[in-house]
Amino acid sequence: MNTHTMKMVTIICEALAREPILRLLKQAGAHGFTLFRVEGAGDKGVRTADMEEFSNIQIQVIVPPDVAEKLLARLEKEFFSRFGIVVYESDVRVLRPHKF
Amino acid sequence: MNTHTMKMVTIICEALAREPILRLLKQAGAHGFTLFRVEGAGDKGVRTADMEEFSNIQIQVIVPPDVAEKLLARLEKEFFSRFGIVVYESDVRVLRPHKF
């Protein structure tokens, strides 16, 4: 199979950060995303998934390396001080790289 | 720890594609899977997780490299033109490789 290495950027954050993050993904050039609700605990304490507005969400986006770089830089600069947020990047191999 | 590198194949698709994809996983030799509902947006527009039959699902399966290869080939040939679908592969390290 002819696969291509891309970056997956995963963002785990307060549900309150949803709209500004989706806007940022679009501005940075991401063509799609996946989102689901999660429970979590970190240095801000425990968050359950029971109440929508207080729950955490996990957002995943597959992008070329240069877009990933841009995303991480803007997330760090614009979101880390304002929201409970964890961001990580990993390598994935996709078919049809022009889709991302 | 004695870990073994395997392939994780992740499939994000319309809930409608669920049964044919689970059948394909079985035929290709996968021994298990994980599945959960997600929201998403891609080049087919936005999908929320509110209505089960219109939502997207994310399916994850851990398999040996040869099974991953076979899976990707069949997904591309049999599903890409019929369903809204994203497929990617990544490396994971497992204990008890005989389980996969």
Add this chain to the structure above:
Amino acid sequence: MNTHTMKMVTIICEALAREPILRLLKQAGAHGFTLFRVEGAGDKGVRTADMEEFSNIQIQVIVPPDVAEKLLARLEKEFFSRFGIVVYESDVRVLRPHKF
């Protein structure tokens, strides 16, 4: 961006194993976790996400390599014979490594 490679340990298990696993994560030195409900099938049969107490959960935790090693060893020793459980490890790159 100044990213740091860490280990993500993913645990897919019966919901019944939730509390002992969260205790283990804490004891092993993990500073946070993400958890969500999944459906799955493996060599123990199919599990749906409909009934909370019988469903499976997926737990993700990002830790330094030495903590990952300790976690895998204890999961293998203390959980594999008692619960339906799948564990895998992968590499992720994070900002702010002191958080993990």
